[in-house]
Amino acid sequence: MTVGERVVVRYRLPQGSEASATDVLGMLRSRDEQSLVVDSAFGQVTIPRRDVVAAKDVPPPPSRPGPAHQRVGVADLELLMAKGWVAVEQSALGAWLLRSAPGFTGRANSALPVGDPTLPLDRAVDFVEKWYRQRDQKPMFQVAGPVDFDPADDEVGAHLLGRGYTAGVGHAAGERVHVMTAPLAGLPPLTEQSPPVTGDARLQPEWLMAYGESRTVVPGVTEGVLTGSRGQLFMSVRDEASGRIVGIARMAIHPGWAGIFGLWVHPEHRRRGIATALVSAIAMAARDNNMPSVYLQVSGDNTGAVAFWEQLGFTRHHDYTYLAPADA
Incomplete structure (x- = not known):
């Protein structure tokens, strides 16, 4: 425990x-x-x-109607996902979570304003801004809400907009990120035709090199985030001819939930079932660990990826966006 x-x-x-x-x-x-x-x-x-x-x-409690993977509330799922992508430096302001992993992803370099910060809102934002500027980083907030929500309708979002913050700009994730969930039982199983998938509890240099083919790797920082959860598995698929890794995904392990991060397939090996096999391997590992629900996060701008996940049975649970000062 x-x-x-x-x-x-x-x-x-x-x-x-x-x-x-x-x-x-x-x-x-x-x-x-x-x-x-x-x-x-x-x-x-x-x-x-x-x-x-x-x-x-045990997993977070249900807070709304629907199937199990949709019943968890936005705040509870945000907090759960934060444990699947842990920044190298974290600090709490009441229930708010301040995260820093310089140069590596917005999730690991933003404040998560979920719950009571134990300070009046204006003073809480002042505290967050000072915390990030002490680290030579721009302050950024990850504000979540229902599907297609308007940050102006969120208490923290409205306050930040009133202070001159701008939503959905200045970050590679684009204007909006979709959090998608699915029941484990609905994910496709591995078949005899699936390419072989290997899972490793440790981050290996070759896996990290493959990860760096599509993302920025910050030495020391990236490894810290990728291995920072209470448990994770690094899945990979190799090309039979060359033996090199051509597909990867990371699985975060939680009570009752599995998280999917970093799914990538080499461009020359796409449309061969590798991505689906990686997801199926994660589903098999989740089943072995009694995790009936699965989550992931995908940029709303990446329509191809959204369509892929929908085809596998994922649906949007909620959205989030990043807010940062316009002059940051």
Whole structure:
């Protein structure tokens, strides 16, 4: 179990109780050799280690109607995804997450304003701006909302626009990023015709070289982000003739969820089922690890990629965009 994650703990009750054991569900506040401390809906619960029967991380709770992969709320899924792409430096402002990984992706170099920053909004934004400028970075916010949302309708987005921020400019992701989800059961399985896919829990130099064929690699920083999750798998497909890697994808491992990052196929090897095989391999690994839902993030400008994911059964869960000062 991981501190800060949502957990369920079954523990023994004192002799003479009506039941022999009970469960508590909430966020794991702390853990040591003597006890677990869980923040539940009914208050903080301290559980002696000797009384614990079973314990595990669990996915975010449902907050809206629909199939399982769509029921999780926008804020909860954003926080989950942030754990799948961890910046090399992170700091908390209340529930807000400040992230820095200089030169490598907007997700790892933006503030995620989800929840209560514990400061009035104007002072919270001041704090974020100072934090980034202390690191010689422009302040940038990743603001999320429903599909096709207008940042002006979001409390933080409206405040930033009022301070002269601009939405959807100055970043390679374009105006809007789609967060798409799918049920594991709906993803295509590997078949005898699928190209062989290899999975590695460690980031290998050859995988990183393939990653760098389509993206900027910042030595030390990129490796830190790619390996920063609580668990990840690096999938690859090799060309049979040359033996070189021609397709890659990264899988982030969460309680109940798998994340897909960095799917890429060499241009000379596209339309051969490699991308689908990589997704199928991730689905197989997710099934082995009891992760029934899958998420990914794709630029709304990349219509070809959006169509590919839709064909595999992914649907839009929500969108996000980046807001930065117009003069940054």
